[in-house]
Amino acid sequence: MKEYCGIFGIYDNPNAAYYTYLGLYALQHRGQESAGIAVTDGKRITYYRDFGLVSSVFKSDSLKKLTGHTAIGHNRYSTSGASDSPDNIQPIVVSYKYGQLAIAHNGNLVNALELREKLEEEGSIFRGTTDSEVIVHLIVKSRKKKFLEKLIDALSKLKGAYSLLVMTNKKLIAARDPWGFRPLCMGELNGSPVFASETCAFDLIGARYIRDVEPGEIVVVENGKVSSLRLPGSEKCKKSQCIFEFIYFARPDSRIFGKSVYEVRKEFGRILAREYPVEADLVIPVPDSGVVPALGYSQESGIPFEMGLIRNHYVGRTFIKPEQKMRDIGVKVKLNPIPELLKGKRIVVIDDSIVRGTTSRKIIRMLREAGAKEVHMRISSPPTKWPCYFGIDTPTRDQLIASSYSVEEICKFIEADSLGYLSLEGMLEATCGSREEFCTACFDGKYPVDVPERIVEQSKKK
Template sequence: MKEYCGVFGIYNNPNAAYYTYLGLYALQHRGQESAGIAVTNGERITYYRDFGLVSSVFKNESLKHLTGFVAVGHNRYSTSGASDSPDNIQPIVVSYKYGQMAIAHNGNIVNALELREKLEEEGSIFRGTTDSEVIVHLIVKSKKRKFLEKLMDALSKLKGAYSLLVMTNKKLIAARDPWGFRPLCMGELDGSIVFASETCAFDLIGAKYIRDVEPGEVVVIENGEISSYQIPGCENCKKSQCVFEFVYFARPDSKIFGKSVYEVRKEFGKILAREYPVKADLVIPVPDSGVVPALGYSQESRIPFEMGLIRNHYVGRTFIKPDQKMRDIGVRVKLNPIPELLKNKRIVVIDDSIVRGTTSRKIIRMLREAGAKEVHMRISSPPTKWPCYFGIDTPTRDQLIASSHSIEEICKYIEADSLGYLSLEGMIRAAGGNKDSFCTACFDGNYPLSVPETITRQAEKK
């Protein structure tokens, strides 16, 4: 599982670019391939984008040239479109008949290919390969008169996930898809309105969380006035917030979908301890996403919590592994056990998910080599059996071990003494909602809207 994107926007602030830089810094976990910021001074949009982390893309000199009072920013991890093309870096900035606009998009439009083919037949020329660029063309080609009407017309044609920020020369607009797949929060900073994928971005800049942008809502800020609209035709769309945000993607210090990620993850661990108890000496997490559910498991089971695995936080996204011996070392580059804690102990290991199973097996072998007497694996989510088409870069179904193996078979493959997954019912209960308010397709295959065959075939070719 890999992160996708983070968006940040701010209206009416003389330091708009700098605050956007800080917001993107807080959202770095949502995308590490590229970053960009666009600003407007009311007459002209300027922007800077490049490959790399926020701290390497933006220096003092580049931020100084981004002058304006409204800004949008984007961190990218590619779920759609080539990752090595500079034309796919966001925000996408265009000039057209009525001025300029910049858009920053988190999510995945499942009917983008169909829409793109139609637009190209009508004469549209695309620079990049992302589904986000389709949104730009739909806005520009709309026959509606006013910009908001054009945007609404475009959004009504989209199927899939989008938490979207759109900036014109004078407006800032936030929109969330009718199903509400991805989070989008609204806040306030000394009279400035801010938007972000997660509230951790507000905490860094000292902004106050106001509320979430609701599914199907479009929030428009112009001349200091805030207006709210509903996307046409979304009245019957079923709310489908991505429950995996709580499992892995969001930062634990964020609030998303109205809930504290930290508290939900801890409750995952507590329920997991009740569903799959075991006699053991220590509870240890696979850092970092396993830490909070491991605390919950420890508190509920009264088994002591220890950091038996230490993570190296300075490992980049790529690690050259020329042969099998080097590949086996790969897990040790990121994680290292503490033998003094583990020797002759019965260990409960908490992780957020098992994808292919190879990493879990290497971790368990490593723990046994460090002296663990028993290793019991507990997973703070249900078995992941189905790919996601709404903004998460998941493996295809044949690469997901739970899609073709029983829990007993997975346990044997990863070489654990026992294996237990959090139940789907337990997960929904911990998230404080009902099953009808979350997308759980990666666990049960019940997609909230139909996915075109072109998308599923494309995914299988990856």
Template sequence: MCGLFGIFGVEEAANYTYFGLYSLQHRGQESAGIAVYDGETIREWKALGLVSEVFNEEILKALKGKVAIGHVRYSTTGSSIVQNAQPFCVSFAKKKIAIAHNGNLVNAYQIRCSLEEEGHIFQTTMDSEVIIHLVVRNLKKGLVEAIAETMKKIKGAYSVLLLYDDTLVAFRDPWGFRPLCLGIINGGYVIASETCAFDLIGAQYLREVAPGEILVITQEGPKSYFPFKKEKFPKSHCVFEFIYFARPDSHIFGKTVYPVRKQLGKNLYKECPLEADFVMPFPDSGTYAAIGYSQASGIPLEFGMIRNHYIGRTFIQPSQRLRDLSVKMKLNPVKELIKNREIIIVDDSLVRGTTSKNRFRGIKELGPKKVHFLLSCPPIRFPCFFGIDFPSRSELIAAKHSVEEIRKFLDIDTLYYLSIEGLVDALGDLRNKLCLACFTGEYPIEVDFSFKKDIAEA
């Protein structure tokens, strides 16, 4: 996962990009960057850290221009080092081009090896650099044709922004794995991974960048190109965007996230009706499904775990050691609320199991009567190759253990996963347009299970 933001034709484009990235911080906390075309060249600033840590007023003042792209990173290919921060900018023939990419390519290693044999030199270990090499290689055919040729070679999930002189380009894989939205603001145009970025800056949502679309924005306005036949690529929107990643106030893939998450909780009650003193979420990821379960069941909703909002999302910390540490810092139970009570705890998913194990250990020490744990998605049994950082089955607790074994491992009274049918029911007319590979093992694209995170070492 990563967050993308681009803006065209607006004064102080870097400042708007800063606020847009701030809204998308949940999509990546490892690094942040902005690239701006100042009328003559592309200037950039990026570093490891959160948006608020990477930028200040002085830096933003130096990034003058009306066209900009920005990126917040959560690494799925390439290690978490400053060289892999984006936007990634390259110079060639006295020109510059910058790229920001959300997603994951399944054939990046093969393409990289082929390009290196031809003499291409890579500066990073990201799959995103493969995209920029292919685009530059074909630029003599024109920008749109260069991107079309690139899209025909790469496979996987990609929502991409390119900045080339004063031209802003957005393009998206034909399966539509990752969201990308188009809006307007002050006579200009804005593109973002999620519509919550539009809300903050006062932009008006127009539509999604369509799967397989190349959207080119110049002084003449936006123009769309479609290099693929749409019927060849069944839509495969990432269902995990609705379960966990996207902000609940965002509108993606034609739906607002909040009511979908609440419906997941209601469907949980249909499948697993329980009685208890109260329902509580593991905040913030389980909050909206817990609301749905509470409303459907009539059982009161309480917040038995209080979140420290100055701590990042534990799931996207790059190492298990950091995840374990941040678990203790992130949530603290309300002791008097839990003691001698029967409680239903709702969360969005269970990936490795170690975070939940630590949380339940702390809860059990407070003396509840019973603890029931309900999850608003099915068991995650297969790795994701399209932008979520669990590429190995060995990391997935449900790939190795039955539900009953996991319940015993967590030391709780009940463990229930929402069924796949209950999940897709909450998505309504999207039910046949979703990627469910992490639950079913049925991938929309052929994948290589020997995939490694760092393609330079694959």
């Protein structure tokens, strides 16, 4: 599975561009493909964006040119649109009849293709291929008089996931879809309102977390005042927060959906230990997302915790894949076992998920080669059986091993001595939530928003 996007915004601060840079740096885990910042001085919007990590895209010279008091930023990992087109890098900045606007979007719209075709028939010309650009065209083409009315008109046509920051020369607006798929937090820094995908961005800049932007809420910051309204009709939508944020995507030091990611993940491990106990000598995580649930599993079971696998954090996405005869080296570049810890031991390995199963099998083989006597796999989420259409770039269903094979068959495929997945009920218990709060479609196929058949078919071709 791939990360998707992180967004950050700040209003009325003399160091707006620099704080946005730091905010994006804290959100780097959400998107490592490209980054961008747009800033306004009240008269015009300037921006800079490029492919690469935040630290490589922005240097001191580029940041100095981004002068202004209000800014929004975006990290991207493409879940929609070609990843190699510069026109798909955000924030998207446009000029139209009433001035300029910039948007930064996290999420996926399931009706984007339908909307795009209609807009093109009406004469709209698209530069990129993202569903985010559809939102811009809907705003600009709205016949409503005031900008906020135009935005509401545009958002009312969208189906799917969006946590959105919209900036004009005078306003900063944050909006979250009525289902609440993606997180969006609101904070304050020395009197300046700030918004971010996760609270870890606030921690880095010293901002105070206030609350989450609610599903279906539009928060408007203008003339130093913060106001809020609800998207009409949003009360009819079932809250469907993405539970995979807790499992994998969010940083463990963040708070999302009003809860500590660290505490939820540790509870995943505790419940997993109760549901699938095993006699073993060590509990080891697959870093990094397996670390916290492994701690919970260790504490609940009483089996000692060790870092038996060490991750190389300097492996970038540009790592050149080896020839077929050296195919296993890809995993070894990222993870390396410690034989002195593992030799002759019965090992419980904790990971966040199994997608295709090939990586898990390579890890288990590597642990056995390092001397492990037994390898028991435990997964801190239920079996992933269905693709996501709301902002997580999962493989198609036929590539998800749990969609076609039983737990016993998967265990045999990955060559583990035993395999146990956290139950759906256990996962929800750990979040203190229910099916009424979270989207669990990747586990049970119950999508909270109807997904058009053409989108399903299109996803099979990727």
